[in-house]
Amino acid sequence: WLRYFFRPGDVTELRAIGVTRQGFKKTPVEAGFYSYESFDKMALDALITTERAMGVYFVMNPLRKDILSRRANRIEPATTDFLADDKDVLERHLLLIDLDPVRDPFISATATEKEHARKMADAISKYLSEEAGWPSLAKADSGNGYHLFGQIDMPNDPASMKTIRGVLHWLGSKFDTPQCKVDRKVFNASRI
Numbered sequence: 001w002l003r004y005f006f007r008p009g010d011v012t013e014l015r016a017i018g019v020t021r022q023g024f025k026k027t028p029v030e031a032g033f034y035s036y037e038s039f040d041k042m043a044l045d046a047l048i049t050t051e052r053a054m055g056v057y058f059v060m061n062p063l064r065k066d067i068l069s070r071r072a073n074r075i076e077p078a079t080t081d082f083l084a085d086d087k088d089v090l091e092r093h094l095l096l097i098d099l100d101p102v103r104d105p106f107i108s109a110t111a112t113e114k115e116h117a118r119k120m121a122d123a124i125s126k127y128l129s130e131e132a133g134w135p136s137l138a139k140a141d142s143g144n145g146y147h148l149f150g151q152i153d154m155p156n157d158p159a160s161m162k163t164i165r166g167v168l169h170w171l172g173s174k175f176d177t178p179q180c181k182v183d184r185k186v187f188n189a190s191r192i
Helices: 036-050 065-070 111-130 158-177
Strands: 012-016 029-035 055-058 076-078 091-100 138-141 146-155 180-182
Touching: 012 036, 012 065, 029 036, 029 065, 036 055, 091 111, 091 158, 111 138, 111 146, 111 158, 111 180, 146 158, 158 180
Parallel strands: none
Antiparallel strands: 012 029, 012 055, 029 076, 091 146, 091 180, 138 146
């Protein structure tokens, strides 16, 4: 499934937050950089890390290839300055539309709350496909809501970031309900 998000030769970061590790007093962040050809290892590392992390993520846009020299194809504790940043992203291949039910962020979504997010995902996907001519969007369960992923081909520059921010605000203004909202903060290029 990782290969849906990337192309041969691409590089991404695997990042785990809230990791409990023997010998550490704090819950550190763990991270590593993986090449497309090593995605099987990345998937295995993610699966193993999931058992001891609050969340395991990856950067959804391709990173510059030399970033592999930071830590190639393995995950270990990392400081914030080690992690990928917007400046490390080569170009933007995906638009993330994150749909979150309105709820206490420290309590998991109920089945009813999650159903609001699913219905919104279906409505946005249908609208973008039928009214805007967008190719089919991928839909994924985010745990407490839903994600939609649209394939795009944009440079990683301020104009693209502004466009994506505008799309998310527009979708929110059109589709937000009292029960579910479009997350307008997921516009940065190095989004996990």
